[in-house]
Amino acid sequence: MKTIKGPAIFLAQFMGNDVPFDNLANLAGWAAGLGYQGIQLPCDKRLFDLELAADSQAYCDDISGLLASHGLQISELSTHLQGQLVAVHPAYDALFDGFAAAQVRGNPAARQAWATDQLQRAARASRRLGLTAHASFSGALAWPYLYPWPQRPAGLVEEAFAELGRRWLPILNAFEDAGVDLCYELHPGEDLYDGVTFERFLDAVGGHQRASILYDPSHFVLQQLDYLAFIDIYHERIKAFHVKDAEFRPDGRQGVYGGYQGWTQRAGRFRSLGDGQIDFKAIFSKMAQYDYPGWAVLEWECALKHPEDGAREGADFIRSHIIRVAERAFDDFAGSGADLRQVRALMGLEN
Template identity: 75%
Template sequence: MRTIKGPGIFLAQFAGDAAPFDSLEQIADWAAGLGYKGVQIPSWDARLFDLARAAESKTYCDDIAGMLAEKGLAVTELSTHLQGQLVAVHPSYDAQFDAFAVEAVRGNPTARQAWAVEQLKLAARASAHLGLAAHATFSGALAWPYLYPWPQRPAGLVEDAFAELGRRWRPILDAFDEVGVDLAFEIHPGEDLHDGVTFERFLAEVGDHPRANILYDPSHFLLQQLDYLAFLDIYHDRVKCFHVKDAEFRPSGRSGVYGGYQGWVDRPGRFRSLGDGQIDFAGIFSKMAQYDFAGWAVLEWECALKHPEAGAAEGAPFIARHIIPVTDHAFDDFAASGSDRALNARLMGLDA
């Protein structure tokens, strides 16, 4: 077994135009000062990272890794959540998701998708240059508007949507395979890959591709009322990234899972800072140790109530407390009786 790495922090929710959040070096100083050991970098944020340059220049990546190492930090993963979303966009979301792309391809879904695919391929090479084992992203969605089966869906709609999703992602998965990096899809409402069943549908469409893997975030499962501990029992072999994010679900006589179109503060299901919600992190970290998870425990902060800097300050010690330094021997080894095949035979009554 291996001890999980961490604590790490996803920088996307903290990056901004004011110091210390406007450059990778300054935000790294801030994160290190809070006790973090790793940073997950949003590849779309030019204030922090130049994805195209990282894909072409290992020297650039070495410089970043060296700068972070001097501060006691490492890159946990790169993220292409925004670009991955654009690999598959249902037309009803075109206007909302256009802002995720560069201006040159906005208003042109075909060009936007091609740009997104190229971004993912750049991220594969950049991840390899950084020596990373996994990459975090979203799947995008073609079937999501048809989540609830009313009106009745036309026969084959879901199957066709997943076939197209697989067709779009297969070349990207192959690009990651060429450089030896796992692609971890965050299983997330709003994406076609939002639970175990939909992940299995996707795997079937990409031929159980070895690079098609999972970013595990229990908060999204709690809000769906999915058993997030059992999910690890089923899919642990595919879990390559881990967002440590808390949540709570408090249904009432007025609102439940769907939330009634309310804002985050008023929804029955809402994200919380670590320790303020209902997630059983002791159980999760135990499962991660049991299944020999080799990656990082990375804070993703999205609390509906608490200030982000307060959440970040509390996050590092919270994660550190939950990391289990795994044992290299069994607790009852002191009573071991050694190996004796003849004794084994006698114990089973086979020596008569």
């Protein structure tokens, strides 16, 4: 069995203009000082030059060396924003344009081509960095039609996933060439948001062996999906893990959909680790049981608590939940040492 690696922290929510959040070196020192051993690194030019990393081993070695000087490793690179742009429904064109490079804004076809190139570069950069998994979003073509009213035209969902598969297959092949698993965070707002939609996507890409899952139980709490049973079903595809808490407290006025409330007023809210309802002891036990091979990564998103407090508390929380797996069965001390002949005799199979 494998012991989960960690704690690690996703840096996307902590980037800013003020020290120590203004560059990678300062963030690395901050994270290490809190007790983190790894970082999930967003492919954002403020921290990491993806174009350079895709083609320069020297640059990747410099990044790895910088982090190693603080006792840190990269858990995964992240292209959540670029992955979102692989598939954008026209209703969201204006809102998502800000995620793209300036030269492709206002041009959906150019934006999609840019996003595809970004993901393919991320595959090469991950290989140069010696990584085995990558974190991203799937994008969405069918999301505006989630609730079937008015009635969806026959074939709309099927064609949406077929098109999603066509767009992602070349990217998945690039990750196959790099020897890296591409882990989709199953997330509302993406066409891949639960087990059923992930299975639809797998069908569309021919069961591609690199199509994997970033498991984040907080999104399942807000959907009221059984997040423990999910691990039992999909553990072979889970290759990345966001440790993020949540709570769901419906009342007589609102439920899963939240009534357009702000985050602090919603029935379903993201919380800092230990402040929500998620049974992380059970999650970490299942991850150990199924030999999860990767990192436990804090993603901080809380409707109430300050991010620096959430980050500080999160390192100890994750460390206390990681199970150092046993090297032998608990009852090995009682082994009788019986050989095959004795075993057969015990069953009456020897003369």
